[in-house]
Amino acid sequence: MPEAYLEEYFALGYECYYVPFDKRVNIQKKVKVITSLFKDLIIFFNIDYELPGLDWEDYIYDYIQEYDNASSVGILYTKRQSKLEKNQLERKYLYEYGCRCGCIQLEYQKNNNFDLIRRILFANQAQGRRKTIRALCSSACTYTYYKGQNYNDPVTGSLQDISLSHFTILVPDDKLELKLYEKIQDIHFNLKGFLFRSGAILAMERSVNGGMLYVFSFINSNGTAGLDDRIREQLIPALYRILSNNCNQLLDMTYAETPDDVPPEESEDEEETE
Template sequence: MASLLTEIIKGRKTFFIAPDKSLFPETYLEDYLALGYESYFINHDTKLPLSTKLEVILSVFTDSIIFINIDYPIQNDSWPAIIKRLLAKFPDAFIGVIYAKKQTLEEKDKLEKFYLFELGIKCGCIQLEYQKRNNFSKLEKTLFANQAMGRRKNVRALCTNSCMMKYRDEFDVLKACTLSDISLSHFTIEVGSEQPISFKDYEKISSIQFFIKGLYFNSDAVLFTTRETGTSKVYVFAFEKSNGQVGLDPLNRQLLIPKLYQIMEHNCMDVLDKLFQTTTQRLKEKPTGSAANKQSDTQPQEEQSQHTKTDSEEQA
């Protein structure tokens, strides 16, 4: 379980904070996955402030990129103040902002100058168009410019028992395996020493039956590489198209993309939800009344001043 958690946390992820879904629909995230970007929406709820959620994300997903919809209203706070506090705590954080199109070029320039030069965000300012079809490529170019793909060309979905494969071995015996992970180009299985399953180097297996979170499809695959873990053997296969090229046939690829995103979103959000619940509980258990007031009185002056909006922040 610990290794699975480590794998989920690893890898570059992009979090879009309180996005305007009329300009940026959630279906874009599946399309970005097909391009190699792992991205998620973080929405507002009444349990935990967005500013606290951001601190949790940056503390745990240390290689993440954050894009904040600064048009989303924040009660008793402001996005400039929140970003300033985040950058004071996480000076190397990759933060960008998203906003709806401004009426004038002067407004746009003033906003970008403030966030880029006064606050010092690293990932730029994205002005979204009111016609959402124009925003897909604009956001994709921003992801590319900020190297949001990370090291992997194809993002892996870490599997559970909902991902299975069945195949016939050289003796025409039907065998079943649980997948460890799957992407649009490869999949992995891990076989224990006690299991009667093995593959030859560069072996091709035809007509494998895949069962991925309710999706069923057939594909050929070729053994790509193997490695030993001490107690098991890991086999990494590359999908092979019906024409012999590496990869999935177009229909299978199109069907698999939303399933991969479902698995990855479930894994990532499950981790975050648990972290958010723990944080919420910890905040509830903080001292109240006179003890809390005493603690607040002894708070460093500079920390208290971070929560005060400056004139320039109000203007932005």
């Protein structure tokens, strides 16, 4: 599955990540950490991805039994030549193992798999409660706008989060000199080096610990809700990179803090002793 699909699913409101194999952390540890971190997890295993020393059937069965989460598991596999083999896989994973998120046969042509997986995500209600996904920001994500025609008096700060429809800022000290539903025609954004401009309207404000929180809704050059199409298309990969980097940093930190499982030979010795 092309990883570029993940950006397109993000634009549709699905937060998806690809977890690859690497020699630093084995798949078993990765899945253990991912399962512990994300409570609303839907996890798909590609059983045709060969890994040294891993039998997918045994591993997936043990994983489901350990976490009692068959309702969160789906299976992906390459298209089979034989209908009998396809039926056998479905019988095993759907009926014997109880995988509720599907047993999906991928097509040989990668482009055909986009809609196939999108339908599976939709069927599993993977969008969550929000129509657009928020990317949490660091101090490297900033905004700048000017009060009226006074270009010598810029208002600057860091973003709290941003999506394809809204962004949020936290002002720790003074309140913004803006009224609710007031429009700002030209705001300059810098998202870790990605620059763009857009208008916005103040949609909500509330007092929180640390200051005042302001939520803005993007408006396009026509004055209607949303971003201009060109900016939106350019913003999608930039936001997904922030989202993906945040997720991978959290995973890497948790991998480092999580002890490795007992090696198989030691666990077998312990069972014999008992």
